[in-house]
Every structure is written in C-alpha cells, then in structure tokens.
Amino acid sequence: MFDFLEGYDVLGAFWMTVKLTALSAVGSLVWGTLLAAMRVSPVPVMRGFGTVYVNVVRNIPLTVIVLFSSLGLADIFGMTLGASDFDVQGFRLAVLGLAGYTAAFVCEALRSGINTVPLGQAEAARAIGLGFHQTLLLIVLPQAFRAVIGPLTNVLIALTKNTTVAAAIGVAEAAYLMKTMIENEAQTLLIGAVFAFGFVVLTLPTGLLLGWLGKRLAVKR
Amino acid sequence: MSSVLYDTPGPRARRRNLALSVAFGVLVVLLLWWMWQKMDQKDQLTSALWKPFTESEAWTTYLLPGLANTLKAAALAMVIALPLGAVFGIARLSDHRWVRVAAGTMVEFFRAIPVLLLMLFANEFYARSTDVTSEDRPLYAVVTGLVLYNAAVLAEVVRAGILALPKGQTEAAYAIGLRKGQTMSSILLPQAVTAMLPAIVSQLVVIVKDTALGGVMIGFTELLNSRGTLAANYANVIPSFIVVAVMFIVLNFLLTSFASWLEQRLRRSKRSTGAVLGAEKVDDLNAAEVGGSYGTGAGGASF
Numbered sequence: 001m002f003d004f005l006e007g008y009d010v011l012g013a014f015w016m017t018v019k020l021t022a023l024s025a026v027g028s029l030v031w032g033t034l035l036a037a038m039r040v041s042p043v044p045v046m047r048g049f050g051t052v053y054v055n056v057v058r059n060i061p062l063t064v065i066v067l068f069s070s071l072g073l074a075d076i077f078g079m080t081l082g083a084s085d086f087d088v089q090g091f092r093l094a095v096l097g098l099a100g101y102t103a104a105f106v107c108e109a110l111r112s113g114i115n116t117v118p119l120g121q122a123e124a125a126r127a128i129g130l131g132f133h134q135t136l137l138l139i140v141l142p143q144a145f146r147a148v149i150g151p152l153t154n155v156l157i158a159l160t161k162n163t164t165v166a167a168a169i170g171v172a173e174a175a176y177l178m179k180t181m182i183e184n185e186a187q188t189l190l191i192g193a194v195f196a197f198g199f200v201v202l203t204l205p206t207g208l209l210l211g212w213l214g215k216r217l218a219v220k221r
Numbered sequence: 222m223s224s225v226l227y228d229t230p231g232p233r234a235r236r237r238n239l240a241l242s243v244a245f246g247v248l249v250v251l252l253l254w255w256m257w258q259k260m261d262q263k264d265q266l267t268s269a270l271w272k273p274f275t276e277s278e279a280w281t282t283y284l285l286p287g288l289a290n291t292l293k294a295a296a297l298a299m300v301i302a303l304p305l306g307a308v309f310g311i312a313r314l315s316d317h318r319w320v321r322v323a324a325g326t327m328v329e330f331f332r333a334i335p336v337l338l339l340m341l342f343a344n345e346f347y348a349r350s351t352d353v354t355s356e357d358r359p360l361y362a363v364v365t366g367l368v369l370y371n372a373a374v375l376a377e378v379v380r381a382g383i384l385a386l387p388k389g390q391t392e393a394a395y396a397i398g399l400r401k402g403q404t405m406s407s408i409l410l411p412q413a414v415t416a417m418l419p420a421i422v423s424q425l426v427v428i429v430k431d432t433a434l435g436g437v438m439i440g441f442t443e444l445l446n447s448r449g450t451l452a453a454n455y456a457n458v459i460p461s462f463i464v465v466a467v468m469f470i471v472l473n474f475l476l477t478s479f480a481s482w483l484e485q486r487l488r489r490s491k492r493s494t495g496a497v498l499g500a501e502k503v504d505d506l507n508a509a510e511v512g513g514s515y516g517t518g519a520g521g522a523s524f
Contacts, residue, residue, distance in 0.1 A: 042227045042234070045242040049249060059426070059473035060466050061433035064445055068462050076263050076458055122225045132227040140226065161335040168437040175337045179438065182345045192342040200333045 004185045005194070013177035014198050020094060020163040020173060021202075025156055027099030032106025033141075039111055042132055050107065057104040062165050066097040070169035087172070094166035098159065105155045113148035114140055118221070149214030156210070157203045174198060260459060270457035274464055279451060287447030288468065294360060294435070294443065295428045298367035303421070305368065306375025311405060313380050324376070331373035336431050337438060340366030344439045359442070363435035367428055374427075378420045378498060382413035385496035412496070419484035420498035426473045426480075433469075444468060 039050035057065070070093050073079040081096065083089035117140050125135040164175035178195045182188055230238055260266050273279035312324035331339070344362035347353045353361050386409060394404040436446030444465055452461040480499075487497045 040226055042230060043238050043241045043245065045246045045249075049245070055474070056470055059470045059477065061430035061445070061469060063430075063433035063437055064462070064466055064469060067437060067445070068466075072459055072462055076265065077259050119225050126228055135226050157333075161333075164335040164337040165434065167337065168434075175335065175341065175438075178338060179341050182341060188342070188345050188349060192338070195338055196330075196334045199335060199338070200330070203333050 002190070002194075004181070004187050004190065008177060008181055010174075010177065010194065010198070013172060013174045014202070016091075016171065016173040017160070017163050017202065020091070020098065020166055020171070021156075021160045023095045024098035024102060024159055024163070027095060028102035028106050028155075028159070029152075031099060031103035033110060035103055035107035036110035036114070037136060037141075039107065040114060040136070054104045054107055057101055058108075060101075062097070062101050062162055063168055065101050066094055066165050067168055069093040069097040086170075090166075090169050090171045094163075094169060094171050098162060098166070102155060102159050102162070105158070106152065109148050109151040109155055110144060112151070113144035116147045117143045143219050146217045146219050149210060149217060153207060153210035153214060157207055160202055160206070161199065263459075265457075265459040270455065270460045273451070273455045273457065274460070279455070283447040283451040283454075284444070284464070284468070287442060287444040288472075290360070290441065290447075291429060291432045291443040294363050294367065294432045294441070295425060297364045298371060298428050298432075299421075299425055301364070302368045302371040302375055305372035307379050307410075309372060309376035310379025310383070311410075313376065314383060316401070328373045328376045331369050332377070334370070336366050336370045337434050339369050340435055340439060342366075343369075359435060359439050362439055363432060363441045363443075366435070367431060370431075371424065371428060374424060375421070378417050378424065379413065382417040382420070382496070382498055383409050385416055385498060386412055387496070415487065416496040417498050419480045419487065422476055422480035422483060423499075426476045429473060429476070430469070 035050050035053060038046040039054070041047060070090065073096075074089060074093055080089050081092040083092055121139055121143065122135055125139040130138065163173055166173055167176035167179065170176065174195055178191065182191050185191060228234070257266075264270075309324050309328055312320050313328065315321050315324070340362050343365035344358060347358050347361050347365075348355075390408055390412065391404055394408040399408065432441070432443050433445040435441035436443040440446065442450075448461045448465045452458050455461070484497055484499045
C-alpha cells in the first residue's frame with residue numbers, strides 16, 4: 001500500500017523541515033529579543049526602529065520575504081551568505097527570511113510578557129538603583145521569558161508550518177517533496193495523509209512538551 | 222508600561238539617550254546608504270526601471286488585476302470559512318461528547334497542517350477528480366486550502382467568543398425558558414459575533430498574506446505572481462518587489478488599524494458585555510495550540 005514511497009526521501013525532507021525550524025527559531029529568538037529590548041528602551045530612535053520593523057514585517061506575506069531573499073538579495077545583490085552551491089544558498093536564505101519574519105512575532109510575544117510582570121518588580125529594581133539595562137536583564141526579562149513560554153511555543157509551531165514556504169525558492173523540504181510526489185504518483189489522498197501526519201508528528205509533541213514546561217516554569221502569582 | 226522600566230531621565234540620562242539616539246540613527250542611515258549604494262551599483266535605481274509604475278499600463282495589466290485576484294480569493298475564503306467555522310465552533314461546545322470530540326479532532330487536525338499542503342492537495346484533487354478547468358483551478362485550490370485552514374481557526378475564534386461572554390447571559394436565557402438552540406441563536410451568537418469582529422478582521426490579514434503562497438506554488442495570478450510577470454517584462458526585479466511589498470503593507474495596515482479601532486470601540490461601548498477578542502488572540506490561534514489552551518498563561522487578559 002505504501003510502495004509509492006519508494007524512491008522518495010520523505011524522512012530526509014522532514015529532516016530539512018526540522019533543520020529550517022531549529023535554525024530559524026534560534027535566529028528569531030535572538031533578533032526578536034533584541035527588537036523587544038529596543039521597543040521598551042528609553043532611546044526614542046531605537047523604539048521607533050523596533051516599531052517600524054515589527055509593523056512592516058508583520059504586514060508583508062512571508063512568501064514575499066522568502067522569494068525576495070532569493071530573487072533580490074542573492075540574484076541581484078549577490079548576497080550568497082558564503083554558500084558555494086545552490087542548495088546550501090537556498091537553505092541559508094530561507095533561514096534568513098524565516099528568522100527575520102518570525103522575529104517580529106517573537107518581539108510582540110515578549111513585549112506582552114513584559115507587561116505581565118507586576119509593576120512593583122520594576123519599581124523595586126529602580127528603587128535599589130538599577131539602571132534600565134540592569135532592570136531589564138536581571139529583573140524583568142527573566143520573569144517575562146517564563147511567562148511567555150506558552151505564546152513562544154505558538155510562535156514555534158507557526159514557524160514549523162511556515163517553513164513550507166521555503167519550497168517557493170526550491171529548498172527540498174517536506175512541502176517541496178509533496179508537490180513533486182503528488183504530481184507524479186497516483187495515490188493523491190495517501191500522499192496528502194503521509195505529509196499531514198508528518199506535520200502533526202512534528203507539532204504535537206512540541207506543543208505538549210513546551211506547554212507542560214510553560215505551566216511548570218510560569219511564575220506563580 | 223515602558224516608562225516603568227526606567228526613571229524619568231535627568232540631565233545626564235537625557236544626554237546619554239541623545240547620544241545613543243544619534244549613534245543608532247547613524248547606524249541605520251549607514252545601512253540605508255549601503256543598500257542605496259548597492260542598488261545603484263546594480264543599476265536598480267535607473268529611472269527606466271521605475272518609470273513603468275508612473276504609467277497606467279503596469280497598473281492596469283499587472284498590478285491591479287493581481288490585487289483584485291488577491292482580494293477575491295481572500296474575500297471568498299472568508300465568506301465560505303465563516304459559516305463553516307461557526308458550525309464547528311458551536312459543535313465544540315455541544316453537550317454531546319461525540320459531537321464535541323469529532324469537531325475538536327477536525328479543528329485541531331486542520332490547524333496543525335500548513336496551508337500550503339492543503340493548497341497543493343486541493344490543486345491535485347481538482348485536477349484529477351473534478352472537471353474544473355485548468356484556468357479556474359488555481360483559484361479553486363487556493364480558496365479551498367484557505368477555507369479548510371481558516372474554518373478551523375475561525376471555529377476557535379467563535380468558541381472563544383462564546384466562552385468570553387459572561388455566564389449570566391446563558392443563565393438568564395435558561396431562566397426565561399429558552400431552549401439550548403434558542404439560547405445559542407438569539408442570545409449568545411449575536412453577542413459573540415460583535416465580540417469576534419476585531420479577531421475576524423485580523424484573520425483577514427492572515428488570509429491576504431496566505432494568498433501569496435498560491436501565487437508562487439500553484440500559479441494563481443495574484444499580486445505576487447503578477448509581480449513576476451511584470452518584472453519579466455520590464456526587467457525591474459527590485460523596484461517591482463518594493464512596489465508589491467508596499468501594496469501589501471498598506472492593505473494589511475489598513476485592515477490591522479480597522480481591527481484595533483473596532484476593538485477599542487467595542488471595549489469602550491457601554492451597551493456590550495465588554496467581551497472582546499483582539500488581534501493578540503488571533504496570533505495564538507493561528508499557531509495550532511495542539512497541547513491545549515496554554516496561551517492563557519501570559520495574555521490571560523486578552524479576552
């Protein structure tokens with residue numbers, strides 16, 4: 001019944017999806033945290049930059065961003081990100097696009113997390129003489145991170161699903177392979193089911209595990 | 222909130238903030254200048270590449286039809302997905318266990334799958350099993366994919382909207398002798414729809430953005446797809462990307478602003494129960510919370 005799978009590297013394609021997800025997740029976490037710090041900072045220009053970045057990026061389709069990274073950044077501006085062959089280049093550009101896009105959502109999740117930290121915490125920090133970056137790094141962000149594990153998990157799951165957009169620039173991940181297979185094999189429904197199952201397998205444990213972790217780590221108030 | 226993180230700046234802090242502002246501003250300007258230089262080097266700034274956008278042909282042949290298709294697909298998807306979502310959302314609140322479980326499984330399944338997979342599958346399904354013409358097929362496939370996914374998300378919006386209403390509404394309805402169906406249709410749904418409006422408009426932004434997937438992957442001639450044709454004609458890759466991105470930003474920014482205006486208006490309104498579903502809730506719902514409703518940990522006040 002599943003002999004149509006022969007000759008296709010389904011596991012390899014899902015491994016590519018996992019790699020895209022993991023690298024973009026790390027990238028967007030770092031960049032998103034920086035953006036969130038900028039958006040709450042006392043420096044007006046940084047606040048403005050963070051606000052503009054988030055509002056612009058959130059309103060552009062991810063497909064436009066990923067396609068631009070390939071057709072614009074790589075082909076016109078020659079930004080190949082140190083990759084020699086086409087596959088590696090596509091992968092790196094996709095990670096760049098995904099991380100840049102997801103960072104806007106990470107930033108917004110973190111900002112709402114910062115709002116859940118009671119005012120007294122920041123006030124007490126200022127009262128003992130801590131400056132802005134000390135208040136943020138030592139007092140507010142650690143509590144905010146523990147509060148936003150749930151929302152960040154949602155961002156991570158959305159990111160896992162969004163990696164399929166990388167198929168638009170020819171990265172050989174799950175959706176790309178599904179497109180090839182569904183066009184060449186007869187078992188449309190079964191192929192669809194296999195790939196749908198693959199994504200459920202990727203997202204379900206992530207949601208359960210991080211959901212449990214989020215509940216455990218949340219600051220009890 | 223942000224001002225709680227730092228004291229009101231005194232003279233020294235004000236000088237420091239100014240210095241940081243200038244330093245960061247210079248950095249941003251340098252980045253922009255570098256990008257400008259790069260574009261100049263690659264001849265992307267020459268007026269010939271930008272001229273098409275000042276003439277009507279580029280707009281009437283490529284961009285506006287593309288935009289029209291984007292809006293058409295988004296509107297169709299929303300109109301079809303909304304009643305479907307309402308049915309599934311209400312089914313998830315049913316008193317009968319098997320209805321709840323069946324609806325819940327469907328909703329969680331379609332939220333866990335990327336829209337692109339649904340579109341690819343629908344495209345192939347229409348090609349093999351129906352006699353939809355190959356001209357219409359991309360639109361059908363895009364709308365089908367969007368409907369399947371968004372009906373699931375909207376089902377959650379409807380459910381959250383109904384749950385956000387005060388319990389007294391149901392109790393009062395039962396007290397005056399309404400049956401379950403009557404309570405739902407004449408008491409809960411009308412109020413929930415009002416509470417859901419901002420969330421529905423925010424979801425429209427997600428739908429508009431997702432139509433672009435159909436343009437690249439199954440050849441639906443929406444805005445991003447038309448950009449390709451336009452760029453092939455005028456050889457203006459970068460300018461065309463910038464124009465299309467700006468069009469998307471403006472369109473989605475209008476929708477987002479409308480949603481938050483609605484949200485504020487509803488929160489202020491004295492006639493409603495004060496239950497509102499905002500944009501934040503939509504961000505969470507789009508992520509397929511397969512592990513249960515842990516989104517309430519941080520944004521608990523988002524109702």
